[in-house]
Amino acid sequence: MCNDQDRPCVVTLSAAKGLVRWAHRCFPFALIAYASKHGSTQEIAERIAEKLRQLGKEAEARQVDAVADPGSYEALVIGSAVYYGSWLKEATEWVHRNQAILAQRPVWLFSVGPLGTDVKDAEQQPKEMPEFQQAIRPRDERIFFGALDHNKLSFPERMVVKAVRGPEGDFRDWQAIEAWAESIARDLG
Numbered sequence: 001m002c003n004d005q006d007r008p009c010v011v012t013l014s015a016a017k018g019l020v021r022w023a024h025r026c027f028p029f030a031l032i033a034y035a036s037k038h039g040s041t042q043e044i045a046e047r048i049a050e051k052l053r054q055l056g057k058e059a060e061a062r063q064v065d066a067v068a069d070p071g072s073y074e075a076l077v078i079g080s081a082v083y084y085g086s087w088l089k090e091a092t093e094w095v096h097r098n099q100a101i102l103a104q105r106p107v108w109l110f111s112v113g114p115l116g117t118d119v120k121d122a123e124q125q126p127k128e129m130p131e132f133q134q135a136i137r138p139r140d141e142r143i144f145f146g147a148l149d150h151n152k153l154s155f156p157e158r159m160v161v162k163a164v165r166g167p168e169g170d171f172r173d174w175q176a177i178e179a180w181a182e183s184i185a186r187d188l189g
């Protein structure tokens, strides 16, 4: 059973070959839903979840398309990698599908993209942000520096990166990411 009786739980019963099976799942307090193509955003989402857990908040990170029931979480942190100025399609579609729920919950948004350390935030605002701000009214949003490993890129991606002379490396600022997770934990009370 759930330790915290306030947490939403789902119990499913199924019967096969004369056996009745019982499955029980408790939803943690906070969901970190992410979309990531090459893994760097996934690692940021997992670090945020880990930090929240260290601070005593129940939290789990899940890829957006693996989230069964977003309405079962009390708070949601949603993040996507940025490609060609936009969030990944699966993240944008997920937000659109769940907009009514998200508008009623405390929500934080993060984007992962800029490479290098001399990038101005305003230039990198993903194009969905004004719409999301209007529709969801997130409590806060952040843009985090990303990572780029040439070995993980497809041939067309490599060509694009070469054309724009995108720098290779891991520019993620873990201190800034953890500090943001701490601010979320404080806000959750």
Ligand SMILES: Cc1cc2nc3c(=O)[nH]c(=O)nc-3n(C[C@H](O)[C@H](O)[C@H](O)COP(=O)(O)O)c2cc1C
Pocket: 035, 036, 037, 038, 039, 040, 041, 042, 081, 082, 083, 084, 085, 086, 112, 113, 114, 115, 124, 145, 146, 147, 148, 153, 156, 157, 158, 160, 161
């Ligand atoms: C083809 C390509 C296009 C990109 N376009 C952008 C962009 O428009 N804006 C941005 O900030 N970062 C851009 N990036 C950088 C990625 O967002 C960054 O590498 C990020 O960490 C990738 O996240 P992921 O590993 O979770 O997929 C691009 C990277 C590639 C390979």
